Amino acid sequence: MNTPKRLILSIAGLCLGCVPDLGVPSSLIQSPRVLAVRSEPAEATPGETVRLMLYAADPAGPVVAATVDWAWCSAPKPPVESNVISERCLSDLATPLPSHELSIITQVPSDACALFGPELPPQGPGEPALRPRDPDRTGGYYQPVRARLLGLTTIGGVRIRCGLVGAAPAIAARFRSEYVPNRNPEATVLGISVDNVVVTPGSIPARRELTLHLHLLPQTVERFLLFDSVQQSLQSTPETLRVSWLSAQGQFRISTTTASDESQVQNHWIAPDNAGPVLLWTVLRDDRGGVSVLSHVLQVEDQ
């Protein structure tokens, strides 16, 4: 091997070594973890009643008996912050909710669109107009909700229906009449195969890499109207779905995958060495804030 080639190889090898190994992947559940916060319905108007559900798990299985401190966040995030909420939502600027269950029924605050959406209060004479909040890339605004469980702080969000900013009146009217609120995505079953041979959840070979297919309900991938402020137009846009895969055992090839088509989401998982039951979690999210959580019990067998 000539000298330059040797040099290049040494750089390549050593640069790869520059990236530190920070331990386990995010898909491995080693301690109590919050998996998701789901709102039903997935999109609501201010003042509307919603059911909030917190899903949590630990290595032994789902967390079902725990006290949750719920609170609506009441501090908008300064645009300068890269985080998803104002840090004051973690301390004093949050309105506690009376219920402490994993699933609660509550009302979306009536000022949600003013605090977290584009509907800012009108300014008095001489006062400058204020900058409307920016939507996410699906045109959505979210009322943050804080949940504290077993010392873990989680921030969820309920997508709220607010007006359009920067749109001509005709476009805004069309948006109001044609926009379909988001629904939570739903998956059905987990298909499993080894080397293209279907296996049942009750007979999973140990140490083998399995292909997992999470099948989606028809019409799970919704289309929604998205306002383009530069083009001043409404575009019908499909949702993007992604699945977070979690388990206390085995190893996923990828922690989060996106839907390859409108019917399923795929991943690979190496079964653990030891025989016994294994719980897999799939958290299906759409990019408008909808979510659904499924658990799948597999039986690993020595072969």
Next chain:
Amino acid sequence: MRWIYWILGGLSWWCGRAVYAEDRQKDPVSFETVVRAKQQSQGPLATTIRAEDAAAVTGVSGDALRAVETVPGVARTQLGSGQLVIWGAAPTESRVLVGGMEVPALYHFGGFRTVLPTTMVKELTLLPGGYGAAYGRALGGLLLVSERPTENKLHVELRADLFDTNVLLSVPLGRQIRVALSGRYSYFEHALSAISGTAIGDFFPLPRYYDFQVRATLPFRPGEQFSVMILGSGDGLRRTRSPADAAQTQTETWRRDFYRFGLRYERRTLDGAQVSVAPWVGFDVNDYEASFGSTPARLFRREIRYGLRALYGVLAATRVSLTIGLDVLGGIADLNRDGTLTRPPREGDRAVFGQSPGSEVNSDTWSTHIADFAPFLSLVVRLGSLRIEPGLRAAATLIDASRLLPRVGAAPPLGSRRFVFTLEPRLLLRYQPHHRLSLFASTGLFHQPPDAAELSAVFGNPTLGPSRAVHAILGAEVELSRVLHAELAGYYRYLDQLVARSPLTTPPLARALSQDGTGQSYGGQISIRLSAWRNFSGLVSYSVSRSERRDELTLPVRLADFDQTHLLQLMARYVLSGFGLSLRLRYTSGFPRSEVVGAYYDARGDQYQPVFGQTNGIRLPDFVQLDAMVDRSFRLGRGVALAVQVEVQNITNRKNAEEIVYRFDFTQHDYLTGLPAIAVLGAKLSF
């Protein structure tokens, strides 16, 4: 770290002994100086390095302009960033001029190479601050690059190393016109990808770049010359993080192209008068595109740049010389931006490496015209040992923005056109009480117009005006012997009207940026240079500095992103039997970072978010690196010469921390380390 001081102290003592001995023996200087500094009228602490000397500096891989990294007061920057940080100023606050034409950056992406090859450089001059009225538009320092003169005979030069290949052809056309053509193309990316696969780029961003230069000169008569200069440069860089996780995948792509076409007429008369007129025009394209999971970001900018430097200098009286001139710089830009407000990042942003920005997005399309017309006048008055250099620069800055407010429906845009007038007095005093001692003091007012990208009604503020700085410098130069020079200086720089993000929860419309920022940088530096003594030359320099910013009056003072408290450098070169042996040792404080004091789970984005403590409240570990180089030149006959150099960077293979990396839930952290020991073989063939 104590061993560094022992080495430094020992070397200083040995240098001192050696130089006194040299004074007694009066040996002739046996070889060329590695680094040469001279005091020019541009300002105090001006450091000029010839290209030949600069290219021989250890750690710059033969790239002459990178020798600016060795000048006291220039901070070490993060690996791969390619930024120029002078006295704690942000890179955007300093400027680079090549032959009087402003270029958008000194470095190609990745920071391995500068945008002008050594073959086209005559010398570089760094003005860290307090410079004269002939220059402005920068709150920080200036780097002036002068082009290498064209030769009156056929000359070919070929330089190649691990990163790229550069070819220079210099040829006379007819009896008077001389033309030099140079081109450089990088293959670092291709070579590395071919051997290691494209996955290497997922961890280590691989730059690709090219540049070319054309220079033609036509001397009319003695002291009078007309020249043409064409510069072109193109860069691309792509970085991907966590490619295995679709939701967390982050890709960032940068593209930067710029072209310059300049003319220059120069004339020097026998009575010492000097006339120079240099108009130029250029075209820049910058494209930043990123995706952070599902959150996109893009900033595209296309700009026509133009400028003019006209100067007339004359000896007005026996002890008085006068320079008057006009300095014009303009840019007509079209920009569009999509995505999150916090990308591209700004100085002072709180974020950790790899953190996704918030999910909010917006978009805007706007255009600007920013032009700065600055006549200036400066005097040099000599009164015995005292030299007084007062100057005045008056600038009229046109700031034209196409939109004052964000787009609403089909309403026509309402733009703005403003002229901002500024006066910038400058003063430099130099007193020489002894032929070996020179004292100097300098102060001045400086302004910098806003950047076109900051004038967006959605992402910025179209009413921004120039930012302001006051520089004050005090120092001394001591000629300890004919070859040993010491320089000691302290500086203070106050900044206000700085552009910063609005900290308000709900800022006014079209005021995402405000101009309420203030800051200060202060520090001192000492350097001792051994020019040439018995085949030995060297430099020891130490800088201590502090750079602070406050983005708004109600916010606490914080460290600037580019603050670097200590910067110690030791360079030595020895020539033995035709071989040049060089060493360079650097010790610097780590970069400031914002501390992470906690984290929470963002259930909607399925990722953990950090909770920050004090902005820039912690630092990366200190940086220490030792580089070594061996070089040798050979004459192959028939005018053909071959120069070979082998440079080993980070010879001790120390794992210097370049960035803090956190586990996905912020419960652990580690450091992303810099390059390991790396050898770069370079060769130059010329005839």
